[in-house]
Amino acid sequence: MNLFDGLERNARNNPNKTALIFNETSYTYELFNEEANRVAHGLLSYGIKKGDKVAIMMKNSDQFAFVFYGILKAGAVAVPINFRLTAHEVNYILNDSDSLIIFADEDxxxxxxxxxxxxxxxxxxxxxxxxxxxxxxxxxxFRSFNTVNPDVGVVEEDDCEILYTSGTTGLPKGVVFDHHRILHVGFGMIMTMKIAQDDHLLHIAPLFHSAQLNLFLVTGTFLGCQQVIRQDFHPVQTLKDIDQYKISLFFGVPTMYNFLLQVPNREQYDLTSIKRCGYGAAPMPVSLLQKSMDLFGTDQFFNMCGLTEGGPGGVFLMPDEHKMKLGASGRASHLTDARVVDENGEDVRPGQVGEFIIKTESLMKEYYKKPEETRKTLKNGWLYTGDLATMDEDRFITLVDRKKDMIISGGENVYSTEVEQTIYKHPAVLEAAVIGVPHEVWGETVAAVVVAKPGQQIDHEELQQFCRQELAGYKIPRIIYEMDQLPRNPSGKVLKYQLRDKYKELATK
Known part of the structure; x- marks a missing residue:
C-alpha cells in the first residue's frame, strides 16, 4: 500500500464524486487523479527517479494537491517549503534536501x-x-498529456516526504518519512477523530505543515472525502464555507478560532454541519475554548498535541476528557505509547517534570543526512521530543515547558536560536536573547532582548529591517528590549526563564 492508492481507488470506484473545491472550481476524484498523473508523467519525462527529491513552495490550492500527489506517483520524495521564507532560507533547504526540481507559485x-x-x-x-x-x-x-496511472511500483518502505523543522542549532532539519509512516498517521486519525468517507473537510491551515497535509489532506483523499481548499484564512469566508459546503470537521490553530469569534453577525451562518473540531499547534485558553464550543454548538473538541517528527503524532485530549482534564495536553491514542522520563530514560513519578517521549508507527525515519541528530532523538524506538512535561496518575500528560525555547506565534513555530543568529550579525549588537511574550491575538509574539556594543546605539526599527533580509516575517522580533547585560548562570548560559518572567508583565500592559 502507498499514499496514493486511495486516490486511485476512489477514481475507479467513485469517479464522479466531488474530491476538491478551490475558488469555486470543483474536481471529481477521476479528474483529481488525472491531474496528478499529468504531473507525475511530467516528472518522469525529465528523468526523475524513485527516491529523487522534489520541492513544493506553494500556497494552498488545487495545484498544490495535484503536484503533491504527482510527486508521490512518480516515486519521488515531496519536500514542502514554507512559502513565507526568504530566498536565503529557501536556498539552504534546497541545497540540504538535494532537491532536483521545485514547484512554486507565480508570486x-x-x-x-x-x-x-x-x-x-x-x-x-x-x-x-x-x-x-x-x-x-x-x-x-510542464504537465504531460498522459493521464494514465504511472507504473513506478511504489511500496510502503519507499520515502515520500521530507518536512523541514528548525532545531536547537537554528538550522532547519529535514524530517524523513516513508509511505508506511504517513499511512499510519491516517489510520490514527480514522480511529481517533472518526474521519469517514462522508465527511466534508476544509483546508485553511497551510498545507506545507504536517498537520494539515498529513492529518487531513492525505487522510481525506485516502478515504474519498469532499475537501474544500482555501489559499488563505479569512474568518468571514471560513464561516461562509462551513455554511455553503456543510463542513463536518474543522481544524484550526487557536488564533483562527479567536478571529472567527470576532466576525460581526456570525449567527447568520448555519454552522450546524460541524460535528467535530480539532485544535493544536499552540495552547488554547479555556475561555476561548468555551466560546468556540458555543459558536459551533458542539463540545466535540479534540486537543491535538503532536510534533512534526511524529508524523505529526503525540497525544490527544478527547472531547469527554475536556470536562475532567481541561488544561492537560492529553494522553496516548490508539496507536501511540507516551511516557515522561528522567535523564536516564526512567519513568518519573506522577506530577514530576521530565521529558515527553513517544513511540508509534508514524515516527520519522531519520533526520536527512544528520545521523548524529537522529541518534540523539530516536532511542530504542522512542522519540525524545525535547519537551518538558508531567504525567498524572491517569496517564494524562501536560506540557510545562520547551527545552528548545520554541515560540508559537499564530500557530507558526519560531525557534529562538535561529532568530538570535541573525541578530548577532548586526554590527551594533553585542548580545541577544529571543523569547516569546504573551499576545492576546497570536498567543505569543517574538521579542528580542539585546545588549549594544560599547559606544553603539541600536535603532529598533533598523534592526527589524535587518532581520527581514534573512528571516520570514513571522520570525521578526515585534518587541525589542535593551539591557546592559543578559542574565547568565555560572556556566554562561542565558537564563531565558528570567527574561520571560521579567518581560511578560510589560508585554501585557
Missing part, C-alpha cells in the same frame, strides 16, 4: 530564482501561473 518566482543561485543540483524551476522569470518553466507547459 514566488523571484524568491525561487534568487534561492536557486549557486545551486548546481537544481535542474528545473516550475511556476504555477501565467508569468515566470527567465530560465523557468510554467506548470502548464
Amino acid at each position: 514566488l518566482s523571484e524568491t525561487v530564482k534568487k534561492a536557486a543561485e549557486g545551486n548546481d543540483k537544481l535542474l528545473l524551476q516550475v511556476i504555477s501561473g501565467t508569468t515566470k522569470q527567465p530560465n523557468q518553466l510554467l506548470l502548464s507547459q
Whole structure:
C-alpha cells in the first residue's frame, strides 16, 4: 500500500464524486487523479527517479494537491517549503534536501530564482501561473498529456516526504518519512477523530505543515472525502464555507478560532454541519475554548498535541476528557505509547517534570543526512521530543515547558536560536536573547532582548529591517528590549526563564 492508492481507488470506484473545491472550481476524484498523473508523467519525462527529491513552495490550492500527489506517483520524495521564507532560507533547504526540481507559485518566482543561485543540483524551476522569470518553466507547459496511472511500483518502505523543522542549532532539519509512516498517521486519525468517507473537510491551515497535509489532506483523499481548499484564512469566508459546503470537521490553530469569534453577525451562518473540531499547534485558553464550543454548538473538541517528527503524532485530549482534564495536553491514542522520563530514560513519578517521549508507527525515519541528530532523538524506538512535561496518575500528560525555547506565534513555530543568529550579525549588537511574550491575538509574539556594543546605539526599527533580509516575517522580533547585560548562570548560559518572567508583565500592559 502507498499514499496514493486511495486516490486511485476512489477514481475507479467513485469517479464522479466531488474530491476538491478551490475558488469555486470543483474536481471529481477521476479528474483529481488525472491531474496528478499529468504531473507525475511530467516528472518522469525529465528523468526523475524513485527516491529523487522534489520541492513544493506553494500556497494552498488545487495545484498544490495535484503536484503533491504527482510527486508521490512518480516515486519521488515531496519536500514542502514554507512559502513565507526568504530566498536565503529557501536556498539552504534546497541545497540540504538535494532537491532536483521545485514547484512554486507565480508570486514566488523571484524568491525561487534568487534561492536557486549557486545551486548546481537544481535542474528545473516550475511556476504555477501565467508569468515566470527567465530560465523557468510554467506548470502548464510542464504537465504531460498522459493521464494514465504511472507504473513506478511504489511500496510502503519507499520515502515520500521530507518536512523541514528548525532545531536547537537554528538550522532547519529535514524530517524523513516513508509511505508506511504517513499511512499510519491516517489510520490514527480514522480511529481517533472518526474521519469517514462522508465527511466534508476544509483546508485553511497551510498545507506545507504536517498537520494539515498529513492529518487531513492525505487522510481525506485516502478515504474519498469532499475537501474544500482555501489559499488563505479569512474568518468571514471560513464561516461562509462551513455554511455553503456543510463542513463536518474543522481544524484550526487557536488564533483562527479567536478571529472567527470576532466576525460581526456570525449567527447568520448555519454552522450546524460541524460535528467535530480539532485544535493544536499552540495552547488554547479555556475561555476561548468555551466560546468556540458555543459558536459551533458542539463540545466535540479534540486537543491535538503532536510534533512534526511524529508524523505529526503525540497525544490527544478527547472531547469527554475536556470536562475532567481541561488544561492537560492529553494522553496516548490508539496507536501511540507516551511516557515522561528522567535523564536516564526512567519513568518519573506522577506530577514530576521530565521529558515527553513517544513511540508509534508514524515516527520519522531519520533526520536527512544528520545521523548524529537522529541518534540523539530516536532511542530504542522512542522519540525524545525535547519537551518538558508531567504525567498524572491517569496517564494524562501536560506540557510545562520547551527545552528548545520554541515560540508559537499564530500557530507558526519560531525557534529562538535561529532568530538570535541573525541578530548577532548586526554590527551594533553585542548580545541577544529571543523569547516569546504573551499576545492576546497570536498567543505569543517574538521579542528580542539585546545588549549594544560599547559606544553603539541600536535603532529598533533598523534592526527589524535587518532581520527581514534573512528571516520570514513571522520570525521578526515585534518587541525589542535593551539591557546592559543578559542574565547568565555560572556556566554562561542565558537564563531565558528570567527574561520571560521579567518581560511578560510589560508585554501585557
